[in-house]
Every structure is written in C-alpha cells, then in structure tokens.
Amino acid sequence: MTKQCSAEKLFKFLDMYETLRDVVPAMEGLFELKNEATTARCRLGEATILMFADLENSIKADTGKTLVPGGAMHPLMRYTMNYLKYACEYTDTLEQVFREHYYSRLDETQSFDDDDQKNKISEQPPQTTLFSLQLMRVMELLDSNLETKAKLYKDVGLSNIFMMNNGRYILQNIKGSTEIHDLMGNKWSHKRSSDLKQYHKNYQRETWSKLVGCLSNEGLNVNRKVVRSVLKERFKSFNQMFNEIHKTQSTWVVSDKQNQSELRVSISAVVIPAYHPSWGGSRNIFTLGDQRRSM
The missing domain is CATH 1.20.1280.170 (Exocyst complex component Exo70)
Known part of the structure; x- marks a missing residue:
C-alpha cells in the first residue's frame, strides 16, 4: 500500500x-x-x-x-x-x-x-x-x-x-x-x-546437457564391441535423471508463452537427436541378446 x-x-x-x-x-x-x-x-x-x-x-x-x-x-x-x-x-x-x-x-x-x-x-x-x-x-x-x-x-x-x-x-x-x-x-x-x-x-x-551426457559413447565399446551391461546402465541413468528433472521442474514457472515455446524447441533439439540414434542403434543389441538367451 x-x-x-x-x-x-x-x-x-x-x-x-x-x-x-x-x-x-x-x-x-x-x-x-x-x-x-x-x-x-x-x-x-x-x-x-x-x-x-x-x-x-x-x-x-x-x-x-x-x-x-x-x-x-x-x-x-x-x-x-x-x-x-x-x-x-x-x-x-x-x-x-x-x-x-x-x-x-x-x-x-x-x-x-x-x-x-x-x-x-x-x-x-x-x-x-x-x-x-x-x-x-x-x-x-x-x-x-x-x-x-x-x-x-x-x-x-x-x-x-x-x-x-x-x-x-x-x-x-x-x-x-x-x-x-x-x-x-x-x-x-x-x-x-x-x-x-x-x-x-x-x-x-x-540441466539438459548433463542429461545427454548419460548417453556418451565413452567407455561403451571394448574391442570394437558394445558392452551391453554398460549400455543398459547408461539408459537406466538417463531415465532416472530424466524422471528427476521432470519431477523437479514440474513446479517451476515459465510465465511467458514465447519463452515456453523457445524452451520446448531448444530442449527437444538437444535431447531427441542424442536419444534416438543411441536407442535406435542399441535396440538391436538388446533384441539380439534376448533372442540368443531364448535359443
């Protein structure tokens, strides 16, 4: 007053x-x-x-x-x-x-x-x-x-x-x-x-660059072969961190609609290109491993 x-x-x-x-x-x-x-x-x-x-x-x-x-x-x-x-x-x-x-x-x-x-x-x-x-x-x-x-x-x-x-x-x-x-x-x-x-x-x-770091190729290959256990742990860490970020930031406020849109675009531009190739390439590894165990 x-x-x-x-x-x-x-x-x-x-x-x-x-x-x-x-x-x-x-x-x-x-x-x-x-x-x-x-x-x-x-x-x-x-x-x-x-x-x-x-x-x-x-x-x-x-x-x-x-x-x-x-x-x-x-x-x-x-x-x-x-x-x-x-x-x-x-x-x-x-x-x-x-x-x-x-x-x-x-x-x-x-x-x-x-x-x-x-x-x-x-x-x-x-x-x-x-x-x-x-x-x-x-x-x-x-x-x-x-x-x-x-x-x-x-x-x-x-x-x-x-x-x-x-x-x-x-x-x-x-x-x-x-x-x-x-x-x-x-x-x-x-x-x-x-x-x-x-x-x-x-x-x-x-926030998001650290998340993408979970999908780093460093230490993933031994003798030119993907170490399945390491890869699995990477995705586990990625999912855990993603869930933590979502839980934490769901209470944050972005007041301006344009700012909201710009953040969505920039986050997608960082996370999706990093996640899709990694998951696309590793999906065959997990599938092949599961098939071998079932034989």
Whole structure:
C-alpha cells in the first residue's frame, strides 16, 4: 500500500507541476503571486526528483531472502516496471523537471554518491538527458538486485529460469512503451536480449546437457564391441535423471508463452537427436541378446 501511495503521489505532484508551469506565464503584473507560484513549482520539481531517489532506496533496501516459488516474477520487479511505465507517460514533464531542478537538488543534498553521479553525467554524450540517466540508474539497481536474489536459488537451472522470467518481463515492458524504449535506447534493449539468450543457454547446459551426457559413447565399446551391461546402465541413468528433472521442474514457472515455446524447441533439439540414434542403434543389441538367451 505504501508503494502504491508513493506512485500516486508522484503523479499528483506532476499534475500540479504542469498546472503551475502553464499558469505562471499568465501572472504578469502579479509579482508576489507569481513568485509564490514559481517557488511552489520548484519545490514540486525537487520533490519529484527525491521520489525517484526514494525508488532507488526502496530497491536497495529490498534485501529479503524469501525465494519466489518456481522462479516466477518478483514483486519488486513488477512494481518497479509499472512505476516507470506510468511515470513515463509524463516524459516531457519529467525531462523538464530533471533539466531545471536536478542540480539544485544535488546542491542541497550533496553526498559522495552525488559527486559520482555528476561525474557520470559529464561523461555522457550530449544528447543523453538527465531523466534517461535516472531511468538507467534505476534499471542498473534492479538488475543488481535480481542477480542477488537469483543466487539464493540452490538449483542453478532454476536461478536462470528466475532471471529469464524477470528479464523477459522487463524487456517486454521496455519495448511495449515507446517513451521508455526511446529513453533507454536500442543498445540497452540489444544487451538485454543477449542476456536472456545467455540465461537460456545456461539453463540448458546445467540441466539438459548433463542429461545427454548419460548417453556418451565413452567407455561403451571394448574391442570394437558394445558392452551391453554398460549400455543398459547408461539408459537406466538417463531415465532416472530424466524422471528427476521432470519431477523437479514440474513446479517451476515459465510465465511467458514465447519463452515456453523457445524452451520446448531448444530442449527437444538437444535431447531427441542424442536419444534416438543411441536407442535406435542399441535396440538391436538388446533384441539380439534376448533372442540368443531364448535359443
């Protein structure tokens, strides 16, 4: 409830800021009233910037170690992305707020972190805006927080599922909002897409590549002949591991349908080509052995 009220407060402040911004020019001749309105607008602008600082602090403070069941989306991520999505409906106003009031806010609340931030700003290309830097900073904090939470999962495969679920949701929200996408830039989106592919590869390697390893040909042949007992043990290990994976991962969550489809395709592409040739070639061996015993 506190978080929801904080978001609502931001939007109310922005509405009041826009109203004062639009009426102040019409106050010519009303010197005292114009000064009061201008001061109020400045205070609203500075308060708005502080709300984004509060958002940063809320992300930093979310250090809970309670795991989200099944590697599903984390509430912090969902809340933050919704906050940013709706905030960016005021992009033009927020650009003005950060442009006109950001440095005055820094001067009033100077800190070591603020010095670092000023240095980062000076290193950015001229077309980079203060508000876009604010968004990037929030996203960096969110990424860092999610990576920390992912490490809490003992199963590395599940850790990567968690990062896939959350990472894909973030990317979809960025791409689904023209305002946020324009502020973050194509380079950021491409980097996020690459990260998702890497999480996918990590999951596949940690889970299914190990399963396929059960069907390795190493040590299977002696004097150019297949050792039937070894082959049988390999298939037994394969089936046991497959059943364990199925039992474990049946409780995992893959939120996005496209992600579900991509995982099915990639798993099939790894397991089926490895299993079918092995089973097809060995089936004759088992059949022949059974026939000989029956003779």
